[in-house]
Amino acid sequence: MLVIEHLNAGYKNKQVLKDINLTLSEGGFITLMGANGCGKTTLLHSISGLLKLASGDVFLNEVSLLTLKRKDVAQRLALLPQIATTPSGLTARELIMQGRFPWQNWWRQWSELDEKAVNDAIEVTNVRDYLDLPLEQLSGGQQQRCWIAMTLAQDTPVVLLDEPTTYLDVAHQVELMNLISSLKSKGKTIIAVLHDLNQAATYSDYLVMMKEGEVYTQGKVKDVFTKENLSAVFGLDAHIITDPYNGTPIALPVVTLPDNVASTADLNNRQQIHYA
Amino acid sequence: MLNKVEAHSMSGFPVARLSGVLLLLLAVAIAAFLHLSLGAKSIDWVTIWQALFEYNPLDMDQVIIRESRQARLIVSVVVGASLALAGVIMQAISSNPLADPGLLGINSGAAFFVVASLLFFPMFGQDYLPVFAFLGAAFAALLVILLSGWEQGSERLVLAGVVVTALFSAMTAILLLIDQQGLEKLRHWLTGAIGASDLKKLQWVYPYLIFAIVCCFTLVRSLNAFHLGERVAASLGVNVLLLKVSGLALVVVLSGCVVTVAGPIGFVGLVVPHVARLLVRNSYAWLFLYSLLIGTLLLILSDIAARIVLRPYEINTGIITAFVGAPVFIALVLRRMK
Numbered sequence: 001m002l003v004i005e006h007l008n009a010g011y012k013n014k015q016v017l018k019d020i021n022l023t024l025s026e027g028g029f030i031t032l033m034g035a036n037g038c039g040k041t042t043l044l045h046s047i048s049g050l051l052k053l054a055s056g057d058v059f060l061n062e063v064s065l066l067t068l069k070r071k072d073v074a075q076r077l078a079l080l081p082q083i084a085t086t087p088s089g090l091t092a093r094e095l096i097m098q099g100r101f102p103w104q105n106w107w108r109q110w111s112e113l114d115e116k117a118v119n120d121a122i123e124v125t126n127v128r129d130y131l132d133l134p135l136e137q138l139s140g141g142q143q144q145r146c147w148i149a150m151t152l153a154q155d156t157p158v159v160l161l162d163e164p165t166t167y168l169d170v171a172h173q174v175e176l177m178n179l180i181s182s183l184k185s186k187g188k189t190i191i192a193v194l195h196d197l198n199q200a201a202t203y204s205d206y207l208v209m210m211k212e213g214e215v216y217t218q219g220k221v222k223d224v225f226t227k228e229n230l231s232a233v234f235g236l237d238a239h240i241i242t243d244p245y246n247g248t249p250i251a252l253p254v255v256t257l258p259d260n261v262a263s264t265a266d267l268n269n270r271q272q273i274h275y276a
Numbered sequence: 277m278l279n280k281v282e283a284h285s286m287s288g289f290p291v292a293r294l295s296g297v298l299l300l301l302l303a304v305a306i307a308a309f310l311h312l313s314l315g316a317k318s319i320d321w322v323t324i325w326q327a328l329f330e331y332n333p334l335d336m337d338q339v340i341i342r343e344s345r346q347a348r349l350i351v352s353v354v355v356g357a358s359l360a361l362a363g364v365i366m367q368a369i370s371s372n373p374l375a376d377p378g379l380l381g382i383n384s385g386a387a388f389f390v391v392a393s394l395l396f397f398p399m400f401g402q403d404y405l406p407v408f409a410f411l412g413a414a415f416a417a418l419l420v421i422l423l424s425g426w427e428q429g430s431e432r433l434v435l436a437g438v439v440v441t442a443l444f445s446a447m448t449a450i451l452l453l454i455d456q457q458g459l460e461k462l463r464h465w466l467t468g469a470i471g472a473s474d475l476k477k478l479q480w481v482y483p484y485l486i487f488a489i490v491c492c493f494t495l496v497r498s499l500n501a502f503h504l505g506e507r508v509a510a511s512l513g514v515n516v517l518l519l520k521v522s523g524l525a526l527v528v529v530l531s532g533c534v535v536t537v538a539g540p541i542g543f544v545g546l547v548v549p550h551v552a553r554l555l556v557r558n559s560y561a562w563l564f565l566y567s568l569l570i571g572t573l574l575l576i577l578s579d580i581a582a583r584i585v586l587r588p589y590e591i592n593t594g595i596i597t598a599f600v601g602a603p604v605f606i607a608l609v610l611r612r613m614k
Contacts, residue, residue, distance in 0.1 A: 089557025
């Protein structure tokens with residue numbers, strides 16, 4: 001169980017997160033949603049200790065993460081941040097093996113356990129075909145799979161993912177989301193930031209909607225993914241229908257017909273929705 | 277079967293890497309012999325052999341080897357290895373391929389403090405010179421960080437380095453003007469003169485050097501993770517701040533030692549890691565080892581060149597490394613601009 005208490009955090013002169021209180025139960029797929037700049041990424045960074053908190057505390061199974069060493073945090077909780085650049089000179093396998101970092105030290109280098117974790121991660125993410133190729137030669141989707149494999153090799157009960165499907169084309173996004181949601185069955189807790197509303201609604205078990213650095217609302221997808229909440233959190237005017245195949249809710253943005261006068265605000269909002 | 281193949285490649289024996297190391301060692305050995313043999317007076321290999329293993333103090337040639345060239349060789353090896361390691365660490369922790377203790381003002385900071393200490397605090401023995409060099413190097417490093425904001429891979433870092441280098445060089449020049457005669461020897465040392473150094477200076481610094489070189493290799497695992505990016509490294513459990521501070525401390529010690537022994541020699545820390553990276557790319561353990569050997573090789577060759585291009589006169593080794601390093605620097609900048 002991940003408990004966040006009175007968390008305040010931000011950057012130099014700007015407070016981003018204001019008194020966040022969250023209790024997230026173990027297992028399942030939890031998605032953080034909200035408009036750009038609402039503090040989703042900041043929250044992920046605060047949980048994993050990348051960002052120093054101004055105040056508040058984060059507990060994982062009743063242990064305060066703030067009191068732990070970085071390595072001990074990394075044994076409990078893995079974060080895949082947004083990747084801006086591909087590291088040079090590494091093969092896919094070498095990248096994935098780095099996931100074992102928190103479990104090693106200079107007198108205990110490579111154990112059977114490391115070997116098994118890496119092999120499992122390779123298996124789950126299905127990257128076997130290009131294991132020994134340099135990362136630079138792989139496509140964006142393949143690279144992202146390798147990063148996820150690295151995060152899985154870290155073998156933590158909690159996995160945090162920051163927009164894992166950004167920059168991928170639609171087919172790869174779906175493939176990757178299927179992969180991520182399959183991790184639930186391995187008993188992992190996934191906490192992800194997703195931009196695509198309908199992806200979030202389809203794959204998540206639990207939604208946390210954030211607005212201006214605060215938790216606006218949270219709950220099961222069916223209860224929270226409503227017209228009113230989307231309007232309040234994203235400023236989006238959308239119809240909610242039910243996916244006839246999955247039974248999950250889907251947001252259809254209200255389209256302004258050409259003979260109506262389209263306001264700029266509407267156009268902006270519409271651009272935030274990618275059709276999956 | 278598949279698993280077996282994998283087990284092999286994950287912890288397999290790096291034959292290619294190791295043979296590269298052996299080749300480099302061979303090259304260093306040959307260069308070392310050349311270094312002893314060439315100079316104002318050429319000395320044949322048999323005499324070198326005798327000087328090293330069957331020393332006869334009555335043979336003048338053997339005395340030259342033993343008393344002068346051997347010391348130069350040892351100093352070249354130490355300087356090359358230290359500067360190369362310092363360069364690898366600087367480029368790693370700043371994520372900037374242009375980082376180098378010379379370019380970022382760390383060498384000139386150390387040099388200024390050494391000169392100032394000789395002028396203003398002559399009562400401290402020469403044993404304290406390395407300490408002043410460390411102080412100067414650390415001070416310059418802090419100044420550069422303050423000016424650049426230590427942004428990842430930023431050009432500001434290099435600009436700040438240029439400014440700090442200019443500042444310390446100017447202040448050193450002022451000190452030299454104040455005391456013309458007394459510091460004539462220093463002027464020579466300040467352009468990176470291995471010729472002016474002797475083994476006594478090495479005795480002041482070798483405990484620090486050995487400690488720093490060993491410490492470099494303890495950073496390997498963290499540096500490997502840091503190569504994936506600062507955030508990824510942090511989420512893998514690297515204490516990024518601690519890594520940067522300890523890396524910087526090592527650079528300060530390595531550069532400080534070099535400056536004490538041979539003056540500020542530039543560009544070695546810039547060039548060597550790039551050459552090493554052409555050969556090994558994915559592990560800092562190997563990168564350190566290769567850089568150490570390539571740096572040694574570069575310095576020995578530079579010192580040979582320093583003694584034979586204008587024979588029978590000598591130029592300073594630092595001038596040769598600048599001639600080698602400046603084109604590499606320009607090439608790196610051009611590649612970055614594209």
